[in-house]
Amino acid sequence: MLTVIVVTSLLLGGAYALMAMGLTLQYGVARILNLSTGETLVGAAFASFWLFTAAKLSPLLTLLVVVPAAFVLNWLIYRYLLTPLVRRAKNRGMLEADSILATFGLLFVMQGLMLAGFGGNYYSYSYLAQPVTLFDHTFGLNRLVAFAIAAAVALGLYLGLSHTRQGMAIRAVAVNPLAAGLVAIDVPRTAGFAFALGGALTACGGSLLSMFLTFNASMGVVFTMKALIIVIMGGVGDIRGAVIAALLLALVETMVASLIDPGLTLAATFLLFVLTLLFRPQGIMGKRA
Amino acid sequence: MIFSMQRREVATMAAAAAALAVLAGLPLADDGFWLALGISIASYVAMATAWALFSGPTNYVSLATAAFFGSGAYVVSALAESAPWPVILIAAAAVGALLAFAVGVATLRLSGVHFVIFTFGLAELIRQLVTWYQTTVTGSVGRYIFVEISAAQIYWQLLALCGLTFFIGWAIARSRLGFALRVIGDDETVAAHSGINTAQCKVLLFCISGTLIALVGAVMAPRFTYIEPSIAYGSMVSFQVVIMALLGGARRLWGPLVGVLPFTLLYELISGRFPNHTHLLLGIAFLLIVYFVPQGVSGLLVKAWNRMPWRRAAAAGSKA
Numbered sequence: 020m021l022t023v024i025v026v027t028s029l030l031l032g033g034a035y036a037l038m039a040m041g042l043t044l045q046y047g048v049a050r051i052l053n054l055s056t057g058e059t060l061v062g063a064a065f066a067s068f069w070l071f072t073a074a075k076l077s078p079l080l081t082l083l084v085v086v087p088a089a090f091v092l093n094w095l096i097y098r099y100l101l102t103p104l105v106r107r108a109k110n111r112g113m114l115e116a117d118s119i120l121a122t123f124g125l126l127f128v129m130q131g132l133m134l135a136g137f138g139g140n141y142y143s144y145s146y147l148a149q150p151v152t153l154f155d156h157t158f159g160l161n162r163l164v165a166f167a168i169a170a171a172v173a174l175g176l177y178l179g180l181s182h183t184r185q186g187m188a189i190r191a192v193a194v195n196p197l198a199a200g201l202v203a204i205d206v207p208r209t210a211g212f213a214f215a216l217g218g219a220l221t222a223c224g225g226s227l228l229s230m231f232l233t234f235n236a237s238m239g240v241v242f243t244m245k246a247l248i249i250v251i252m253g254g255v256g257d258i259r260g261a262v263i264a265a266l267l268l269a270l271v272e273t274m275v276a277s278l279i280d281p282g283l284t285l286a287a288t289f290l291l292f293v294l295t296l297l298f299r300p301q302g303i304m305g306k307r308a
Numbered sequence: 309m310i311f312s313m314q315r316r317e318v319a320t321m322a323a324a325a326a327a328l329a330v331l332a333g334l335p336l337a338d339d340g341f342w343l344a345l346g347i348s349i350a351s352y353v354a355m356a357t358a359w360a361l362f363s364g365p366t367n368y369v370s371l372a373t374a375a376f377f378g379s380g381a382y383v384v385s386a387l388a389e390s391a392p393w394p395v396i397l398i399a400a401a402a403v404g405a406l407l408a409f410a411v412g413v414a415t416l417r418l419s420g421v422h423f424v425i426f427t428f429g430l431a432e433l434i435r436q437l438v439t440w441y442q443t444t445v446t447g448s449v450g451r452y453i454f455v456e457i458s459a460a461q462i463y464w465q466l467l468a469l470c471g472l473t474f475f476i477g478w479a480i481a482r483s484r485l486g487f488a489l490r491v492i493g494d495d496e497t498v499a500a501h502s503g504i505n506t507a508q509c510k511v512l513l514f515c516i517s518g519t520l521i522a523l524v525g526a527v528m529a530p531r532f533t534y535i536e537p538s539i540a541y542g543s544m545v546s547f548q549v550v551i552m553a554l555l556g557g558a559r560r561l562w563g564p565l566v567g568v569l570p571f572t573l574l575y576e577l578i579s580g581r582f583p584n585h586t587h588l589l590l591g592i593a594f595l596l597i598v599y600f601v602p603q604g605v606s607g608l609l610v611k612a613w614n615r616m617p618w619r620r621a622a623a624a625g626s627k628a
Binding site: 052054100103107112115116117119120121123124125126127128129130131132134135240241243244247248251280282283284285286288289292293296297300 | 415418437
């Protein structure tokens with residue numbers, strides 16, 4: 020039983036880590052608390068579903084379409100929808116309030132579009148649904164593949180952020196946008212890139228989740244909630260923290276769902292959130308301000 | 309202190325009381341469409357004003373309206389057959405206050421972001437908990453509410469709540485608490501350094517706001533007849549209340565009132581003509597407000613008023 024729970028949560032945690040890394044880039048670097056991140060995720064899930072059923076494309080191939088599309092779309096959102104707010108804001112608090120309101124509106128626009136396209140029904144499709152035996156227990160092959168891809172993407176991102184010039188620029192903006200500007204980093208461009216990259220990661224997580232989860236058009240809020248809590252738990256802007264917190268959240272969620280009641284997963288998420296707020300509000304990897 | 313009012317304030321109070329008295333006559337004129345519209349407007353005025361009581365001065369966006377509204381409604385469904393109406397209302401108010409207190413204590417000591425995130429998921433969390441409780445303990449998810457209350461009585465109660473909300477808002481604005489909140493809204497660090505217990509102020513105000521919204525939920529509950537978690541805790545309420553308060557302008561007590569009227573009519577139009585696209589159209593309306601009317605209609609009105617010839621003359625006179 021314990022092995023099943025640990026392995027299942029690890030496999031689920033991979034996709035969670037992607038969406039949390041996406042949000043931590045958007046919030047930690049671009050300073051936009053994106054309340055519509057769950058809609059990006061569900062949108063990508065729908066895109067994969069649609070390409071799979073309509074064009075018989077494997078979800079692994081559609082990643083190559085969905086992820087760049089999400090990158091471009093999020094870049095456009097940042098450039099044309101959010102940049103005016105960044106310019107208008109006199110301080111960080113104002114930008115936070117404005118961006119929360121703007122992305123809250125965006126949430127309903129995206130949800131409305133998906134409701135118009137797919138209605139309120141639940142969707143799922145069956146891809147690579149063969150059983151695989153691991154540690155004497157069977158798991159879906161789709162979950163294993165999804166985890167492998169998530170792990171590869173996460174590793175790539177980590178290496179990219181820690182070993183390239185662009186990655187260093189992103190980390191510099193995360194620490195202090197003003198100082199980053201002083202050392203000749205193009206802050207608006209870097210922030211836009213980080214926001215777009217974050218959206219692409221979230222979409223990647225959504226496509227992977229769609230391979231083994233059932234989803235509907237109004238589910239985004241729950242994923243947004245999870246992503247937000249993971250980001251706070253891990254420490255805003257910290258990739259390693261996001262990964263650790265994502266795995267922790269997936270573990271707690273799977274335990275509650277399999278040992279107590281599947282209807283209480285959000286309660287478990289909130290419990291983690293409250294514990295974080297009470298005992299370590301700066302996050303696992305965060306530093307005290 | 310509260311009773312040392314200026315002459316202008318006495319006049320405003322009298323005008324407000326007279327307006328309430330006139331509005332209270334609506335059920336005598338019509339008990340169909342117009343009364344239903346009146347109920348929906350009155351409930352939103354009370355909720356949006358209560359929302360702005362907290363979120364206006366502090367700039368903390370609360371997305372928890374649905375949680376308070378739904379909890380108020382649920383108290384009614386649980387007690388409807390066993391307790392008299394005033395007791396039910398008191399219980400609903402107490403539940404709202406407790407909920408707000410718990411959320412406030414957990415989040416309001418920290419930055420505004422933690423608060424927003426917590427309230428964002430709160431309605432969904434309580435919906436899950438109530439569903440879980442009902443499926444595992446009581447066995448059935450939905451409940452019927454049979455209370456002997458007419459539509460006109462609901463309307464009058466809502467009007468009374470609106471009056472109460474405005475009175476509380478007015479009393480807070482001229483109290484030490486109101487002053488402290490204005491300082492917090494301007495700059496929280498300055499507030500803390502000048503000896504204001506910022507967390508305590510915020511929690512207290514959030515409790516007041518939450519209590520009022522829970523009361524609206526309780527008063528509105530008999531309108532539902534049948535209640536289940538997905539109805540009572542629908543996230544649309546949180547969204548609508550934020551839009552209305554922002555449209556009107558959350559920084560003035562009368563702002564949300566100005567926002568509710570056009571928005572309720574717009575909502576009627578959208579949900580009547582495009583029932584499948586309410587989310588999309590409301591989302592667009594919301595974005596337009598955030599981008600183009602950040603100070604709200606009340607801000608525009610005040611600006612326009614100050615540009616009138618006699619106001620300009622007065623300003624010029626005071627300068628000279």
